[in-house]
Amino acid sequence: SLTELILRYNDIGCEGAKEIADALKVNTSLTSLDLLENKISPKGAKQIAYALKDNTSLTSLYLLNEEIGAEGAKEIADA
Numbered sequence: 001s002l003t004e005l006i007l008r009y010n011d012i013g014c015e016g017a018k019e020i021a022d023a024l025k026v027n028t029s030l031t032s033l034d035l036l037e038n039k040i041s042p043k044g045a046k047q048i049a050y051a052l053k054d055n056t057s058l059t060s061l062y063l064l065n066e067e068i069g070a071e072g073a074k075e076i077a078d079a
Contacts, residue, residue, distance in 0.1 A: 003029055003032065004030070005033050008035070008036040008038075009037050009038070011038060014044040017038075020048060021048045024048065025054045027058075029057060030057055031058060033058060033060070033062065034062040035061070037064070037066070041072070044072070045068035045073070045076055046075045052079035053079050
C-alpha cells in the first residue's frame, strides 16, 4: 500500500486539492502527503481540512509555499 505521496510543483490549485480531498476521505494507508508549491487556495485548504476529519492514517502534511492564508491554515489546524 502507498504510504507516502510527493506531489511537489504540480500547480494542482483548488480543483486538484478537491480531488486529493476526495481521495483522502477514503484512503486508509497514506501517512505522509507533500504538496509543496501547488497553488492551493484557502478554499482548497478547507476541502483538505474536511477530508482530514474523516482520514485517520495521515500523520504528516507538507504545505510549504501555498496560498492558503490564515483562514486555510486555521481550517487545517482544526481538522
